[in-house]
Amino acid sequence: MNRFDYHRASSTQDALQALHAAPLQSLEAQLPRFMAGGTNLVDLMKEGVMAPKRVIDIGQLPLTEIRELDDGSLWLGALATNADTAYHPLVIERFPLLRSAILAGASPQIRNRATNGGNLLQRTRCVYFYDAGVPCNKRLPGSGCPAATGLARQHAILGSSPSCVATHPSDMCVALAALEAVVHVTGPNGDRAIPFADFHRLPGNRPDLDTTLAPGELITHLVLPPNELQAHGCYLKLRERASYAFALVSVAAALSLDDDGRIAQARLALGGVAHKPWRDLDAEQWLIGQAPTADTWRECAAIILKDAVATGGPALPESLPGNAFKIPLAERAIVRALELALAGIPTNTGEDAFRALGAQEDRAPTSESP
Numbered sequence: 228m229n230r231f232d233y234h235r236a237s238s239t240q241d242a243l244q245a246l247h248a249a250p251l252q253s254l255e256a257q258l259p260r261f262m263a264g265g266t267n268l269v270d271l272m273k274e275g276v277m278a279p280k281r282v283i284d285i286g287q288l289p290l291t292e293i294r295e296l297d298d299g300s301l302w303l304g305a306l307a308t309n310a311d312t313a314y315h316p317l318v319i320e321r322f323p324l325l326r327s328a329i330l331a332g333a334s335p336q337i338r339n340r341a342t343n344g345g346n347l348l349q350r351t352r353c354v355y356f357y358d359a360g361v362p363c364n365k366r367l368p369g370s371g372c373p374a375a376t377g378l379a380r381q382h383a384i385l386g387s388s389p390s391c392v393a394t395h396p397s398d399m400c401v402a403l404a405a406l407e408a409v410v411h412v413t414g415p416n417g418d419r420a421i422p423f424a425d426f427h428r429l430p431g432n433r434p435d436l437d438t439t440l441a442p443g444e445l446i447t448h449l450v451l452p453p454n455e456l457q458a459h460g461c462y463l464k465l466r467e468r469a470s471y472a473f474a475l476v477s478v479a480a481a482l483s484l485d486d487d488g489r490i491a492q493a494r495l496a497l498g499g500v501a502h503k504p505w506r507d508l509d510a511e512q513w514l515i516g517q518a519p520t521a522d523t524w525r526e527c528a529a530i531i532l533k534d535a536v537a538t539g540g541p542a543l544p545e546s547l548p549g550n551a552f553k554i555p556l557a558e559r560a561i562v563r564a565l566e567l568a569l570a571g572i573p574t575n576t577g578e579d580a581f582r583a584l585g586a587q588e589d590r591a592p593t594s595e596s597p
């Protein structure tokens with residue numbers, strides 16, 4: 228049992244002060260932490276992966292608001308729960324892609340507790356990161372990465388480094404990347420806004436750093452700019468089980484069409500394939516002006532996956548197959564997500580998909596839909 232101080236913050240200012248008043252620690256794992264829903268932090272503390280000397284409970288702060296701004300943007304409080312976000316009328320009507328991604332994740336019980344800010348900062352589900360008994364560059368830079376030659380099914384195929392092959396586990400963040408959300412934070416040096424593309428990091432030689440947040444910064448809210456992508460969006464998630472599992476590959480796809488039926492705008496982000504939600508601006512740009520056909524989708528997938536590399540592969544013993552299967556899986560997932568987006572089918576998972584796919588294709592969705 229690791230002893231820690233517990234402080235329940237009464238205001239944002241109080242939370243920041245309590246964090247900065249905590250005694251200095253040399254180990255990253257022991258740094259003081261904010262706790263929102265606690266669904267990830269408490270697990271990591273129980274596993275001995277994180278051992279903060281002080282926990283500042285921010286769960287009571289008034290950061291739960293969801294509202295529309297004058298320019299049509301959506302304000303999402305950092306402490307609004309994932310459930311309250313997914314079922315909010317503005318999200319259902321204007322950001323259905325976000326709703327689909329949230330509802331593809333975790334379970335209803337966890338979504339009732341998990342917050343938007345915490346979702347952005349959840350840690351990787353790499354089994355070696357979770358095993359405090361083995362080295363891990365993400366836990367302790369320079370200690371090693373047994374994941375690179377170990378069980379690789381969950382690992383990255385894009386943007387990894389010799390130091391780290393872990394993937395970002397969030398579903399919600401994949402949609403937020405495609406929707407160009409902006410993360411608003413406050414900290415000792417004041418407030419700032421971080422475009423979503425700059426919020427999460429690739430591992431490089433500092434895989435311990437998941438984001439560009441400065442030490443002690445608190446996420447207050449997100450802003451989602453208005454868009455015209457509501458009619459043609461889909462969040463497709465492929466996983467080991469049909470529910471309650473993290474993505475092997477996921478795709479957030481959203482399109483708008485011009486009067487000739489060609490693609491006017493395109494947004495695409497992938498989950499489960501990299502250390503951060505993976506967005507490819509070249510592929511999005513290439514789609515503009517194309518006809519929405521199967522050949523277009525396949526060519527787009529090839530652009531996104533041109534630099535994909537499997538982890539492990541022949542170097543591994545047969546009992547530890549690598550993740551080469553993820554490359555063709557991702558290709559089919561991109562094609563299928565774009566097909567579903569074009570057809571206005573918002574997801575391949577859960578009740579929404581059952582209704583939509585059942586109505587339009589006379590078949591139930593499965594985790595093997597593509």
Ligand SMILES: Cc1cc2nc3c(=O)[nH]c(=O)nc-3n(C[C@H](O)[C@H](O)[C@H](O)COP(=O)(O)OP(=O)(O)OC[C@H]3O[C@@H](n4cnc5c(N)ncnc54)[C@H](O)[C@@H]3O)c2cc1C
Binds near residue numbers: 260261265306
């Ligand atoms: C069994 C299980 C299955 C799951 N399945 C999925 C899934 O399929 N898809 C998916 O996307 N997610 C899944 N999750 C993850 C879940 O979505 C996250 O645990 C949750 O979103 C984290 O939110 P929280 O409020 O509980 O964060 P916490 O656990 O409270 O915090 C997580 C981290 O964020 C920091 N933090 C929290 N809020 C703020 C803030 N406002 N400012 C600064 N720092 C902050 C904390 O210090 C901590 O480091 C699963 C979780 C569990 C336990």
